[in-house]
Amino acid sequence: MSELFGPLGWEPEHSRDEVRPTDQLRFVRRAVGGFEATYGRWGLVPARMSLEEAKRYATFNARVESLKDKPMFRAAFQTQRCVIPLAGFWEWPVRAGVKSRVRIARKDDKPLLVAGL
Template identity: 35%
Template sequence: MCGRYTLSSRAEDIARAFEAELPPAEATDAARAFALPRYNVAPAQPAPVVRATGDGRRLVAAHRFGLVPAWADDPRVGARMINARAETAAEKPAFRAALRQRRCIVPMTGFYEWQKRGSRKQPYFITMQDD
């Protein structure tokens, strides 16, 4: 996962695309997360995800961007846990249990990759060609 991403799809469109339910309108985190468009979603910010419920339904829910490992004492560690390599995620203690049991879909319109140019970093926006 990259450090910043964008999301311009409406919550209703996300729910329709993934055959998911929307949260109650009074959910405060959901209201903040679903205030779209979002052009710079950063670690620890609330954003919509699609997750499974205990009874197998899909729900569009507000979660904070990042991963808080089960062993972490402080939830702020989630702001730093945003990158996992597909080749090693199943073996790394920070990601292993989450990969097996706590997955979700993170809808996004695009993401930023940063490339170092001398002493500066240049962001590049990556998106589907038809968006």
Template identity: 40%
Template sequence: MCGRFTQAYTWEQLVRLYRLTFPPQNIEARYNVCPTDPIDTIALAEDGGMTFARARWGLVPYWWSKTLKELPATFNARSDGVATKPMYRDAFKKRRCIVPMSGFYEWRQMEDGKQPFFISAADSGVLSVAGLWDTWKDRASGEVIRSATLIVTEANPFMSDIHDRMPVFLPAGRIDAWLSGQGGTDLLVPAAVGSLRAWPVSRRVNSSRQPGDDPTLIEPLKAA
């Protein structure tokens, strides 16, 4: 699963990759994005263009009748159930998005504990993760919350050395098919071998309390 990632890129990168016509946004690099944090998302606008929005990481379906504290973990949606599970199936049909990221963390079990690794694109570019979004109204406060989840699939041979699952990364040529709904679960496949790189990083990132603006979190771990 993917429970921590980074969003460190420029607005210009998003404009080029997603053909955004949205007014420029102030984007601050974040190196320790955790579940329930606000995340950047890209979705189709009503006019067919691309729109940018921030959303709570952890999908809250529009029909959820309990409190957020009672919501199960929804920051990842497995590709093999996303089209059928009640928590996700309506968003899968109608509300798809892309979650851009510059990389993500995953942990490998070692003799002395779990070792975090940072995984990024081999070319250092922005990764486009298949996601879903929804809006939910808190009945107590009246607040309307936009939320999103990342879709994960089985790991490719490269990632399987670290973890058994990975986010679904969409190549540029498949983004439109995903967002428009023309493509189905056939798009939700592991990334091509050779498209990612990884290195061990400090265990400081094990804590969700680590400052999100600290770029040293993704620096390669120095040999002892």
């Protein structure tokens, strides 16, 4: 990570196999003079909501082709972008009528970087 963003001032942490919407996770965002690593809650909610409401109504998936046009995402797309390092993530394809879990990760075990708002 430091080769991409410079020193971030965080210690490597044990990877969690399961992170769900509204969980806390680490991300990298722009800061004065470079980048910073910080923690945030997974999900996008209006600022006026309480934590309990946020857990119920968090939006956590968005299509890149509509981010700048949809009212829910427009402001965050312009001012609150980040990068989220992941060990991998899970998809649930349906094969022969059965839904099964498949892990998506890099073969070289380096972090997979995904875009976030």
